[in-house]
Amino acid sequence: MAVHAARASAPARPGDEFELVYIDSAGVRQRGPLSLCWSVPFERAGAVRQFTSRRGQRSFSGLWFFATSGEHVGYESWLERDRLMLLDADPDVLTVSSQPFWLCWQDKDERPVRHAPDYFVRRRDGTAVVIDVRADDRIGPKDAAKFAATARACEAVGWGFERVGALDAVFAANLRWLSGYRHRRYHQRVHADQLRRVFARPVPLMEGASAVGDPLGVLPVLFHMLWLRELQADLRSAALSETSLVRVAGGLR
Structure with missing residues (x-):
């Protein structure tokens, strides 16, 4: 892709250590460095992971009618559904997409790692927030490392990042x-x-x-x-x- 050629010839930019894999608004799978892809309207991106439903699974997936934008947004647990509900009730939020991209990077041992955040939020002032939903007591070391890397990636391109748990x-x-x-x-x-x-x-x-x-x-x-x-x-x-x-x-x- 042309985006890779540009990356090879240009000096390092904030976010160059990360790549994104996403489904654009036309339904086409794309990949490129975060430093060049950050301006993509990820609030319109397709979900990069399928929402599964099977007998005996611990969490429940579904679709939330997001009244603010008049669209359905996916969730994979009750915690995610409640977070969508709160975002829908927030007058500063314009629209939300679920599983908006794979964030890819290498760990300290140069092994490939990837993570799909739960939500990409576009606020009415144009700013963006990436949200991961996980209960406080269900964050292991690998999860914590992924959330920390996601926070670094977001900071590099001016996005907010929140790791949130259960609502009161x-x-x-x-x-x-x-x-x-x-x-x-x-x-x-x-x-x-x-x-x-x-x-x-x-x-x-x-x-x-x-x-x-x-x-x-x-x-x-x-x-x-x-x-x-x-x-x-x-x-x-x-x-x-x-x-x-x-x-x-x-x-x-």
Whole structure:
């Protein structure tokens, strides 16, 4: 490939020790040095690994409807699904791809190593974050080495890197509930405008919903606005309930 010729004749650049293997937006397998490939829109890349499902496997794979971009994104465990859910609820995130590339390098003994990060995240400001999802108690020495190398690769080209584990149980449960109302079909402008007026000051959830109209019709709009962070409640300390205080604006975090 031309990219290899350019690499051979050019001086070393940050990231030259790493190569990427990826599936481009046209479905074609590509390979090249990270230093030349970093600008590829990996948020549109195809998954480089197949999501498997077999009897007796420890984790569960599936597809998450990512409401922010209107696309389905793959996951290979409940931890990954919950992380996708959190990313979907983050207003700073534009789109996410799963298993976006193989990152290839040589270890200290010059043996080939490769690693496929779990997610590539494109934020609304144009920056990128690579995410690996692994529970804290399931990181062995080889995993730690791969995560450290991935962090170095990301730093070399200006990407962020995060190794994340399980979400807080209460927060995750609240987000799972709200995620059921993440689809745009739950937006109703009239109810939304009324809810913003009612919750201009902190008001208990059900009291505010009832002030707008029949809770059966109002609550889905309210939950959608909480998901979008147009309304705010404490989602970390206790389960969301009819007495939870809700107010306009702020964030879920």
